[in-house]
Amino acid sequence: xxxxxxxxxxxxxxxxxxxxxxxxxxxxxxxxxxxxxxxxxxxxxxxxxxxxxxxxxxxxxxxxxxxxxxxxxxxxxxxxxxxxxxxxxxxxxxxxxxxxxxxxxxxxxxxxxxxxxxxxxxxxxxxxxxxxxxxxxxxxxxxxxxxxxxxxxxxxxxxxxxxxxxxxxxxxxxxxxxxxxxxxxxxxxxxxxxxxxxxxxxxxxxxxxxxxxxxxxxxxxxxxxxxxxxxxxxxxxxxxxxxxxxxxxxxxxxxxxxxxxxxxxxxxxxxxxxxxxxxxxxxxxxxxxxxxxxxxxxxxxxxxxxxxxxxxxxxxxxxxxxxxxxxxxxxxxxxxxxxxxxxxxxxxxxxxxxxxxxxxxxxxxxxxxxxxxxxxxxxxxxxxxxxxxxxxxxxxxxxxxxxxxxxxxxxxxxxxxxxxxxxxxxxxxxxxxxxx
Numbered sequence: 001x002x003x004x005x006x007x008x009x010x011x012x013x014x015x016x017x018x019x020x021x022x023x024x025x026x027x028x029x030x031x032x033x034x035x036x037x038x039x040x041x042x043x044x045x046x047x048x049x050x051x052x053x054x055x056x057x058x059x060x061x062x063x064x065x066x067x068x069x070x071x072x073x074x075x076x077x078x079x080x081x082x083x084x085x086x087x088x089x090x091x092x093x094x095x096x097x098x099x100x101x102x103x104x105x106x107x108x109x110x111x112x113x114x115x116x117x118x119x120x121x122x123x124x125x126x127x128x129x130x131x132x133x134x135x136x137x138x139x140x141x142x143x144x145x146x147x148x149x150x151x152x153x154x155x156x157x158x159x160x161x162x163x164x165x166x167x168x169x170x171x172x173x174x175x176x177x178x179x180x181x182x183x184x185x186x187x188x189x190x191x192x193x194x195x196x197x198x199x200x201x202x203x204x205x206x207x208x209x210x211x212x213x214x215x216x217x218x219x220x221x222x223x224x225x226x227x228x229x230x231x232x233x234x235x236x237x238x239x240x241x242x243x244x245x246x247x248x249x250x251x252x253x254x255x256x257x258x259x260x261x262x263x264x265x266x267x268x269x270x271x272x273x274x275x276x277x278x279x280x281x282x283x284x285x286x287x288x289x290x291x292x293x294x295x296x297x298x299x300x301x302x303x304x305x306x307x308x309x310x311x312x313x314x315x316x317x318x319x320x321x322x323x324x325x326x327x328x329x330x331x332x333x334x335x336x337x338x339x340x341x342x343x344x345x346x347x348x349x350x351x352x353x354x355x356x357x358x359x360x361x362x363x364x365x366x367x368x369x370x371x372x373x374x375x376x377x378x379x380x381x382x383x384x385x386x387x388x389x390x391x392x393x394x395x396x397x398x399x400x401x402x403x404x405x406x407x408x409x410x411x412x413x414x415x416x417x418x419x420x421x422x423x424x425x426x427x428x429x430x431x432x433x434x435x436x
Contacts, residue, residue, distance in 0.1 A: 139300075
């Protein structure tokens with residue numbers, strides 16, 4: 001049972017930190033996947049084939065992959081406040097510049113640059129949460145933060161669809177207005193981050209002295225408990241060589257392939273059933289609403305039971321089956337049901353998965369390890385969308401690509417089980433057990 005002081009601190013952390021980082025991720029995700037809506041008219045306007053669009057969509061993750069670990073190590077060194085602000089302003093500027101692409105090459109270049117600009121944001125926030133939230137609240141905190149992605153799809157899809165119905169303004173086409181209007185919040189919020197974020201609990205003037213002292217002591221106790229275990233990794237290089245880090249990256253690969261396949265291709269898959277831009281946006285948003293609910297409920301259950309492995313395996317299998325169903329869909333209703341199943345699966349898997357690294361990583365090891373898991377895992381965001389585009393060119397339909405993405409989720413489920421057998425969950429849960 002929580003003490004009154006622990007409840008009070010947890011409540012303050014949830015209210016002060018979570019809504020703000022959710023807002024940042026909402027804008028981040030919107031700028032990352034709005035290319036799926038821009039494609040409704042951009043592809044024809046600048047001459048992009050399905051393969052070229054899939055390649056450009058995926059190149060984001062190559063830039064992201066190359067800069068993720070260095071970016072998170074810089075964040076660990078100089079603090080989240082300044083580095084997250086830098087990330088947001090630069091990605092906003094690159095997203096804005098995307099309105100001025102003129103053909104495949106400039107499209108490729110700006111998607112690659114967007115990945116470089118945004119590298120470090122997601123793992124930086126995951127690292128940031130691990131500095132503030134005790135282990136017992138970590139999956140729920142991560143779930144609320146990551147819920148911003150499906151919320152961004154749910155709210156952002158209809159908004160993006162509505163913007164795509166605008167007539168030309170000042171000579172800008174609908175897809176150009178989409179990039180411009182959705183880039184501005186990132187730049188504005190970047191400057192706001194400097195004022196709002198607090199780097200560490202020791203600097204949190206918005207906590208009472210006794211609350212601050214309790215939180216600092218609690219986080220230190222958990223860190224000390226982790227370091228007493230043989231499976232603990234604190235160094236950056238050790239973390240990058242740790243087989244558990246590589247295993248978690250492979251698991252995350254499947255969920256990323258699925259998530260970004262949805263983000264980039266769902267609007268085009270839905271529109272083939274004869275819907276307009278706005279209707280497509282509404283239908284793309286529906287599955288995400290249900291995904292948010294599933295994500296929070298599942299994370300709470302994972303925290304309460306202190307179990308991670310099956311809380312990752314089951315959603316991955318569900319999402320895999322959803323992709324197989326989507327590949328066999330013949331009506332609009334079937335494709336929406338399939339997208340609901342897929343959304344629920346990939347969203348539910350993420351929070352328990354991200355609760356795992358901080359159980360055996362700390363310090364620079366956590367900064368490097370979390371970034372490594374995210375950067376390698378996010379290569380799935382390149383493979384998934386590209387496979388869909390290439391196989392659509394080859395086969396004329398989406399089914400083959402959807403099966404390939406489903407297979408990556410099956411691999412994620414199997415690797416999670418192998419990792420649990422290898423570690424018997426002790427390194428992953430030792431820190432959580434402490435103090436229970």
